[in-house]
Structure formats: C-alpha cells, structure tokens
Amino acid sequence: MAGDTILELKNVAAHYGRIQALKGISLSVREGEVVSIIGANGAGKSTTLMTICGIVRASEGAVHYAGQDITRVNADKLPRMGLCQVPEGRRIFPRLSVAENLDMGAFFRRRKRRIRADMEMVYEYFPRLRERRSQAGGTLSGGEQQMLAIGRALMSRPKVLLLDEPSLGLAPIIVKQIFDIVQTINQEQGVTILLVEQNANLALQASNRGYVLETGKVVMADDAASLLDNPDIRKAYLGE
Amino acid sequence: MTHGFRKQLLYFMVALVWLFALLWPLLDINPDGTLGFWRSFAAWMPIAVAGSIVFVLYQIRQAGWLGAPARMLETGRQALGARLSLIPAWVWFVLIAAVFFAIPQFTDRRVHDILIQVLVYVCLGLGLNIVIGLCGLLDLGFIAFYGVGAYTYALLSLHYGISFWLALPVAAFLAMIAGCIIGYPTLRMRGDYLAIVTLGFGEIVRIILNNWMSLTNGPNGVMAKPLTVPLPMFEGGFRIEEVALRSLGDLYYVAFFLAIITIIAVNRLNFSRIGRAWEAIREDETAAELMGVNTFAFKLMAYAMGAVFGGLAGAFFAARMGFVAPESFTFLESALVLSIVVLGGMGSIPGIILGAFAIIALPEVFREFQMYRMLAFGGAMTFMMLVRPAGLIPAKRMGKRGEEEE
Numbered sequence: 001m002a003g004d005t006i007l008e009l010k011n012v013a014a015h016y017g018r019i020q021a022l023k024g025i026s027l028s029v030r031e032g033e034v035v036s037i038i039g040a041n042g043a044g045k046s047t048t049l050m051t052i053c054g055i056v057r058a059s060e061g062a063v064h065y066a067g068q069d070i071t072r073v074n075a076d077k078l079p080r081m082g083l084c085q086v087p088e089g090r091r092i093f094p095r096l097s098v099a100e101n102l103d104m105g106a107f108f109r110r111r112k113r114r115i116r117a118d119m120e121m122v123y124e125y126f127p128r129l130r131e132r133r134s135q136a137g138g139t140l141s142g143g144e145q146q147m148l149a150i151g152r153a154l155m156s157r158p159k160v161l162l163l164d165e166p167s168l169g170l171a172p173i174i175v176k177q178i179f180d181i182v183q184t185i186n187q188e189q190g191v192t193i194l195l196v197e198q199n200a201n202l203a204l205q206a207s208n209r210g211y212v213l214e215t216g217k218v219v220m221a222d223d224a225a226s227l228l229d230n231p232d233i234r235k236a237y238l239g240e
Numbered sequence: 241m242t243h244g245f246r247k248q249l250l251y252f253m254v255a256l257v258w259l260f261a262l263l264w265p266l267l268d269i270n271p272d273g274t275l276g277f278w279r280s281f282a283a284w285m286p287i288a289v290a291g292s293i294v295f296v297l298y299q300i301r302q303a304g305w306l307g308a309p310a311r312m313l314e315t316g317r318q319a320l321g322a323r324l325s326l327i328p329a330w331v332w333f334v335l336i337a338a339v340f341f342a343i344p345q346f347t348d349r350r351v352h353d354i355l356i357q358v359l360v361y362v363c364l365g366l367g368l369n370i371v372i373g374l375c376g377l378l379d380l381g382f383i384a385f386y387g388v389g390a391y392t393y394a395l396l397s398l399h400y401g402i403s404f405w406l407a408l409p410v411a412a413f414l415a416m417i418a419g420c421i422i423g424y425p426t427l428r429m430r431g432d433y434l435a436i437v438t439l440g441f442g443e444i445v446r447i448i449l450n451n452w453m454s455l456t457n458g459p460n461g462v463m464a465k466p467l468t469v470p471l472p473m474f475e476g477g478f479r480i481e482e483v484a485l486r487s488l489g490d491l492y493y494v495a496f497f498l499a500i501i502t503i504i505a506v507n508r509l510n511f512s513r514i515g516r517a518w519e520a521i522r523e524d525e526t527a528a529e530l531m532g533v534n535t536f537a538f539k540l541m542a543y544a545m546g547a548v549f550g551g552l553a554g555a556f557f558a559a560r561m562g563f564v565a566p567e568s569f570t571f572l573e574s575a576l577v578l579s580i581v582v583l584g585g586m587g588s589i590p591g592i593i594l595g596a597f598a599i600i601a602l603p604e605v606f607r608e609f610q611m612y613r614m615l616a617f618g619g620a621m622t623f624m625m626l627v628r629p630a631g632l633i634p635a636k637r638m639g640k641r642g643e644e645e646e
Contacts, residue, residue, distance in 0.1 A: 085530050093520055104520050107517065107532050152531065156531070156532065
C-alpha cells in the first residue's frame with residue numbers, strides 16, 4: 001500500500017536559543033502510510049513537527065516534501081502544498097464559531113462550493129461538530145476541540161497530515177474514537193499521517209511504522225508491529 | 241438582612257472613610273499652611289449620600305424584595321427586544337444617520353464643536369480597532385498616524401495650496417507608509433514587547449515633529465488652510481469655485497462624511513476574508529500560520545489600514561483647527577483612543593462609536609465640575625471595567641459568518 005517517499009527529514013537539527021532540541025533527525029514517510037513518532041517528554045517530538053512546518057527553523061539538515069526542499073519555505077505556504085499540521089494542545093480559535101474555525105482551515109482556498117462540500121464531509125466524520133457549528137470553539141469539550149482541530153486541518157485537503165498528541169488530556173474512550181477516525185481518514189481519503197504521541201501503545205497499534213525519539217535523536221526505527229514486540233520498547237514506553 | 245450584609249456594610253463604611261481621607265488633603269490643606277475641613281466635607285457629603293442610597297437599593301434587591309417588579313421589567317424588556325429585532329439593521333443605520341444629519345440644524349456652536357471632536361475620535365477609534373480589536377496587536381503609539389495625517393495636510397496646504405480633498409488621500413497614503421515603516425521592524429514582536437515598542441515609535445514621531453524645524457516649524461506649529469469645498473456657481477456664467485467652510489455646522493458634515501466612510505470601510509473589512517484572517521491571528525497566531533495565513537503580511541496590513549483611518553482623521557483635524565503643533569500628538573492622546581476602544585468594546589463598531597461619545601462628549605458636558613472631571617472620569621472607567629469588562633456594546637458575532645454564506 002505504501003507508495004513513494006513523500007516526506008523526508010535529512011539530519012535535521014534545531015535550536016531554541018542555545019539549547020539544541022533536535023540533534024540530527026532523519027526519517028521518511030511514504031505516501032499512504034501512518035507513521036508514529038514516540039518518545040518521552042522533551043525528546044523533541046513536537047519540535048520535529050514544528051520544524052517540518054517551518055515554525056521552528058532547522059539550523060542544519062533539510063526537509064523534503066513531495067520532491068521539493070521545504071526547509072526554508074514559510075509556514076503559511078505549506079497548507080496549500082498539501083502539508084497541514086494539527087498542533088499540540090489543539091489550538092483552535094476559541095472565540096470563532098465551529099463553522100468559522102473550519103472555514104479558517106480552508107483559508108487559502110477560493111472555491112466556495114468545494115469548501116462547502118468538504119465542510120459536509122467533516123461533519124460526516126464528526127457529527128458532534130455539526131450539532132455545535134454555531135457555538136464558540138472555546139466552549140467545546142476537550143474531545144470536541146480535538147475533533148475540530150482535525151476537521152479544520154482536513155478542510156485544507158491535505159496530502160500529509162501531521163498530528164501532534166491527539167490524545168492529550170482526553171478520556172480513553174474519546175481517544176479511541178479519535179484514533180478510529182484518524183485511521184478512517186487515512187484509508188478513505190488516502191491521507192498520509194505522521195503522528196506524534198506519548199501514548200505509544202495506541203499510536204503504534206494505529207501505525208504502519210514507528211520512530212523512537214530520545215533527547216533529540218532517533219534511537220530506533222522499525223515496523224510498528226516489531227516495535228510493539230520489542231522488549232526494550234515495551235519496558236521503556238509501554239509500561240511493562 | 242442578606243447573607244454577608246455586615247461585611248458589605250463594613251466595606252462600604254471603609255470606602256467612605258477612605259474617600260474622605262483622599263479628598264481632605266486635596267481640598268483642605270491650603271497653600272498658606274492652614275488646615276480646613278468644610279470644603280472637603282462639602283465635596284464628600286453628596287457622594288456619601290448618593291453612595292448610601294445605592295447601597296440601600298442594592299441591599300433591597302439582594303434581599304429579593306424587588307423580585308416581582310424586576311421580573312415584570314425583564315419580561316417587558318424582552319418583549320420589546322423581540323419586537324425591535326424584527327426591524328432590519330439597515331433601518332436603524334438610516335435612522336441614526338438621519339438623526340446625526342439633522343442635529344446641526346437644531347444645536348449651537350458648542351454642540352457642533354463637541355460633535356466634531358466625537359466624530360474625529362470615532363474615526364481614530366475605529367482605525368485603532370482594526371489593530372487591537374480585530375488583529376489583537378496592542379498599539380500604544382497610534383496617535384503618530386494622526387499626526388502624520390495632520391502634518392501632511394497642513395504642509396501641503398501651506399506650501400502648495402493643495403485643497404483638502406486632494407490632500408486627504410495623500411495624508412491617508414503617507415500614514416499608511418508610516419504604518420508600514422513602523423510595523424515592519426516591530427511586528428516580529430508579540431504582546432507586551434510590541435506594546436512597548438509602539439509606545440516608543442509614537443514618541444519618536446512626536447519628537448521628530450517637535451525638532452525638525454526646517455520642515456515642521458518645531459513646537460511653533462504650522463498654520464493650515466481652512467477646509468474648502470468645490471461648489472458650482474451660476475452668477476455670471478457657470479464655474480466651479482472653492483468655497484471655504486468656516487462655520488462649525490458645515491465642518492460637522494465633513495466630519496460626519498468621513499466617519500460614515502470609516503464605518504462602512506471598517507464594517508466591510510470586518511466581515512471579509514481579511515477580517516477573518518485578522519481574527520484568527522488574534523485568537524492564535526501560530527495556529528493561524530499553520531492554516532496558511534501569512535501572519536506577518538496580515539499584521540502589517542492591519543497596521544497599515546489602521547493608520548489610513550488615523551491619517552484621514554488627522555487631515556481633517558488640521559483643516560478644522562487651521563493649525564497643528566506637536567503637542568496635539570502626545571501619548572495621552574493614544575491612551576485616550578485606546579480607552580475608547582476598550583471601553584466601547586474591542587471589535588465592536590457600535591461599541592466604539594458609543595465609547596467615543598462617552599469619553600469625548602461626557603467630560604465636555606460635565607465641564608461645570610471642572611476640578612473633579614478627571615476624578616469622575618477615572619472612577620467611571622474603573623467602574624465600567626468592573627461591570628462590563630467586554631465593553632459598553634461587546635462585539636457580537638458568534639456564529640454569524642459561518643452560517644450567513646448559506
């Protein structure tokens with residue numbers, strides 16, 4: 001099922017001031033895959049996604065997307081190239097309504113009719129959002145906000161979706177729902193997904209492959225199934 | 241006796257004593273060293289009586305003795321509100337515009353003067369509203385653009401005799417350029433840092449106006465030509481003549497026209513794609529960028545658009561006064577415009593219009609109390625922020641735009 005490599009990081013380093021957060025990350029994602037990045041707090045998972053999107057600038061190395069070098073491309077150009085991120089902590093627009101939040105996801109798109117059709121599609125995936133479409137985003141529950149954040153990203157018709165900790169602060173049953181939908185999106189829409197998670201068990205079960213990050217470096221990369229069986233990983237990240 | 245009555249009574253008493261302690265040194269320590277009592281007591285007494293009445297009324301309401309009449313009032317209010325909401329918005333707009341249009345026919349010079357000032361501050365408030373209310377950038381140096389607009393008209397009319405209507409777009413354009421010049425280096429900053437830097441830039445503009453003698457004539461200021469309008473003349477053959485508007489009643493209509501233009505423009509911006517992007521930036525800048533909003537360009541645009549309306553207001557101000565000097569563009573003016581926006585309701589156009597009235601017109605109306613004007617003003621501001629932190633008329637727009645496209 002996996003096609004050509006669509007997203008590739010080559011030896012990427014990133015700094016916050018003098019602190020080096022990424023110390024040479026290399027990873028690749030093929031079209032149609034679900035790949036997860038797991039690791040402890042402060043391992044550099046979110047920084048990796050922020051660096052791909054150009055919010056954090058890579059100090060070394062290169063990011064390639066769909067055959068193009070996007071290391072120096074501004075963050076706001078990426079959604080129209082089909083690369084969209086659902087940031088950590090959801091970051092929806094709290095005082096805009098649900099419908100307006102979704103509309104913002106299609107900000108760079110001009111064709112009203114197609115945007116409307118995509119909004120319908122998002123409402124199909126997340127019926128709760130349709131019920132609450134004229135409510136302020138900030139008044140939604142955590143799970144609904146996560147749905148809104150994913151829906152908003154879908155409105156940009158992404159080819160690659162970067163998901164940062166979708167399970168953060170949510171009840172297990174909601175997390176399960178969200179992961180189901182993520183997999184559905186991957187299968188039905190053919191959206192490639194790069195997932196960052198602390199909940200390693202859940203993430204690996206939903207993924208084809210996985211990378212393990214430790215203090216800014218990739219320490220292991222394998223099929224998700226083998227990672228799940230790996231005794232070291234089980235001990236360090238799966239709580240055994 | 242309501243719950244917590246003793247505590248509230250104690251607080252109330254302490255507040256009254258504190259007020260007296262505040263007034264006494266202001267009023268009764270005389271320059272010659274003698275001490276008095278009655279002047280501060282005379283000032284204190286009416287406030288204390290009024291406060292006591294409010295306190296008693298509040299207690300009665302808390303005790304629930306006003307339940308029945310309050311409910312009747314509330315149902316009446318709701319019924320009235322439901323009736324009124326049936327009338328479309330544009331009817332209100334036309335009605336209010338008509339009232340404003342007619343006002344100068346029935347009022348005197350003093351009222352004209354105050355109303356002109358209010359309208360100028362409406363333009364300024366709406367301009368700053370773009371920057372603060374929509375885009376969420378705290379700008380403490382907004383008055384700089386007002387100054388740029390004012391000096392543009394004054395200098396153009398003085399040296400080149402250019403008429404107001406030609407100078408108006410130039411003033412707006414130069415203010416916009418100034419907005420970009422100030423915005424470009426500063427908009428990389430966020431929040432508090434941005435506020436401080438804009439404060440600095442506002443002062444820089446004032447100091448330049450004060451010291452660039454060869455261009456601005458420094459603190460002496462510049463005379464500006466009075467405002468003229470081209471009118472067709474039919475005596476002795478048809479021609480178009482520039483007629484100077486000298487009465488305040490006529491100038492009022494020019495200010496009114498500018499305010500209407502500003503209101504329409506800001507309203508359209510508010511409900512456009514650009515307005516949506518600004519709001520997204522205000523809500524969460526990083527998220528907006530991740531959704532494909534070029535945040536830097538849009539912030540710069542907010543700055544430039546805000547400056548345009550500041551510049552328009554400035555050009556009119558120069559034409560109306562016939563004279564501009566740097567002292568009109570101090571930080572205090574920026575703070576005044578800021579308080580109009582905050583008091584009125586950030587992002588709310590009717591709120592800001594009302595805010596301009598409250599802040600500009602009310603102190604004029606209460607001129608008799610000269611000495612206590614600023615005290616009352618400060619008290620009213622504090623009170624308003626406690627009671628209505630979102631402003632007099634909070635921005636009301638939830639769920640509007642997502643649905644209205646249907």
